[in-house]
Amino acid sequence: MARSTIAKSLITAAGVAGGLVLLTAAGAGFVMARVARTVITPVRKRPQNQSIRAVDDEAGTVTLKDTPDSAVPGRYGLWFDDDTGYARIGGVIEKRDGTVTRDVQRVAFGELRPTTRARLSGYYYLEPEELGLSANSVMIETELGEAPAWHFPAEGIDDGRWVIQVHGWGATRQEGLRAVPVFHREGFTCLLASYRNDGDAPPSADRRYGLGGTEWRDIDAAIRFAQENGARSIVLMGWSMGGAVVLQTITRSSASELIRGIILDSPVIDWIDTLEYQARLLRLPDPITQGALRLIESTWSGPITGLGAPIDLASMNFVARASDLALPMLILHSDDDGFVPSTASRALARARSDIVTLVPFATALHTKLWNYDEERWTNAIADWLGDTVG
Known part of the structure; x- marks a missing residue:
């Protein structure tokens, strides 16, 4: 989101x-x-809410308007010229006079130059091939038709452990590409699913988000796909609104017995x-x-x-519904999240300390925790997987 x-x-x-x-x-x-x-x-x-003030090709730097997004440490994606160009940018080199100068790691396409039509993104990777892992595109049969997904099979002995990732509001499957390597190292097959009205999967008749109340059916279909292709245990991961979708899925899916745990990044716990x-x-x-x-x-x-159909927002308050939850859960959330406050994540962690592990960040913004501190984010997931689902 x-x-x-x-x-x-x-x-x-x-x-x-x-x-x-x-x-x-x-x-x-x-x-x-x-x-x-x-x-x-x-x-x-x-x-397009960012501006590129200067580009130094010799030094390999780009200077941006100083904003909370452009000033935070880490590595990010930079879209420019109304999304016709894309570059990966690295750490902050200098801040002065209302600008932030950062390292340019790679210009994927387009001509990087000064413009007022740019934006920063947490996506970083755009295509599965960029990860250097075996991957293929698959189609998942949903009640609305075939929804595309990216499938990253586990290497070596496949013991049937899968992770299904669910992207957020206004996002696509690209959001989850940065998380694939940690799951791959831990021996999981990874499936990045699409869902209705996200621009990839078939739209619903009303072409509106259900905020998790309808999208969960497409993730339920992804679970059936995983089961038919050898999954014996599944971890669901949700980003932002994808967290709300995941919470609806685990409480409504007919295949919930396959789900061993959930991971939530900057999640909507209470709409x-x-x-x-x-x-x-x-x-x-x-x-x-x-x-x-x-x-x-x-x-x-x-x-x-x-x-x-109306959306029952009260039923999407999983702090109030904490007693309905039983699966182990890892929540990663930044307290400076400017879109989804961490208050509900913290409240759920307090209410269900028996199943919830909360890893708080202070200054990583919304769904950019990996970008801000990849090592801490990755280690938190790897440790939780090892301790919880083996």
Whole structure:
């Protein structure tokens, strides 16, 4: 789930609210509908919210506008010229005069040059081949049709241990490529699944996100695919909204007996907590926020939101539903996450300390924990796998 994507859309809604001053009843209704639709509508074009100030080909550096994303240590992907170019960038070399200069590791395509149309990404890898591992593309039969997935078979003796990765809001399977090496080293077959309305898998009739309430069926299909192809135990990993999808899957799947544990990176544990947090950051009036939530949950609001069926947000609060959980769980979350607050992750870890292992970060932002500190992130997963699922 990309903070820049949904936050930019909500900022637009907030601007509309400000323009209406104290809001007439009709104006309030319009803004509520706008906010509700923003949450559940997939966004294909990512906001270009970064600028490239200078490029030094001889030194192998790029200078960016100083922002929280550009200033954080680690290695990242840099999209530029409206996503027609892509480069991998490394650590911070210098910060001064409102700019950040970083190492350029590789320009994958496009001409890296100054532009105001750029954005930073945690993806880093774009294609399976970049990992140097055996991989193939497969199709998973879902109730909506065939959904593509990337399959990385375990090397050597295959003992039937699989990991199925589930990407987040506004993301794709590319999000999980950086996690494949650690699972591969630990002897797991890895499957990176797609799900309805993500731009890869077949869309639903309403072409709206179910925030986990519908997408879990596609991950259930991925579990059946894994079982048919030799999986005897499965770990599910969810990124951001993918965490909400995973939590729905383990509590609703008919094949849950195969699942041995779950790993969650920057997860949505409670949708209401997450959406209220976003609204507070954007200073949306509370009545607007609550009205938008009611629209998402209501049976009568389909013509307004475009949803084919209401979303039961209360059932997606897994702090309140902590007693429904039984599987061992690893949660990795940064306290400075500007999209999904770590409060629910911490609350769930307190409520279910018997099954939840929380690895907190302080300054890694949203779904960029691997990018910020790959060694700590990787070791946390490897250790948990060894201690929990063998």
